[in-house]
Amino acid sequence: MKENHNRPRVYDAVLGGQENAPPGAVVLGGLEGVKRRLANPIIEQKIAALEEALKYGEAGLELVIWALEDRLWKVRHTAYSLLASRPEPIVQEILQQYSHKIDRYDAFVAMARAGGMSDIDTLMDNLEHDRNSATCKLIDFTLGLVNTHEGQDRIRHYLFNGTHIQRNYAALYFKRRGITDILREAVNRGCIDRVQAFSK
Structure with a gap:
């Protein structure tokens, strides 16, 4: 057999x-x-x-x-x-x-300063999948360090296409920089509400 x-x-x-x-x-x-x-x-x-x-x-x-x-x-x-x-x-x-990639603070700061598309994607992925207050505060801080055109464009992408939490943090980024035209467009498209966009 x-x-x-x-x-x-x-x-x-x-x-x-x-x-x-x-x-x-x-x-x-x-x-x-x-x-x-x-x-x-x-x-x-x-x-x-x-x-x-x-x-x-x-x-x-x-x-x-x-x-x-x-x-x-x-x-x-x-x-x-x-x-x-x-x-x-x-x-x-x-x-x-x-070892340099394991210290989360240093790794996230380095990504934010590099400000490439994949760097922003990594920061936003961590925000989405690790929603504790320490991670949220760290992402909020490090996104504020992004100064490249590519990084800003990628954050704009998340403002219009991200998950709820990603849109919130992208809105904070533009609000702190006083870039209100992008925020108005996001409100008009229903991505965020007026409170998120313009509250003090």
Whole structure:
């Protein structure tokens, strides 16, 4: 009788959402499950996946190293923390290269001063996905440091196309600079209300 290698065995992992999982199978299993959760925009899912990744040897270690480049600071910080206890010299060398990206204040200030499109995107992503008061205050402060034309254009993009919180902080940026024509346009388009735009 020919063996079917594609048929799941009882101890195989099953990706979440599949029906007819064998009894006792682990759902969302294996490295593929970790990769899927790392691609998830929900920050808690990404962090849980990182914590599991190191169970999968070199391949999992590589995923955690890649996460040092994640746009979300909390994910980068988790990856850095997980790698900090690793004894491998190559891991310690990589951590030295990334240490400047882990101090959130310095990293965000550097992005704001660079003021490129991807810098603004990263700041706005962190605002959207990490809505605690410390993050909101830091983003508010660092957006105020943006002085490039490219950065200002990108903040304008978020004023008209961002989520609710991103539009609010983009409006604050233009309000503090007294750029009222953009604010009036945003009010007219229904992106923000008059109070957000013009209250003292």
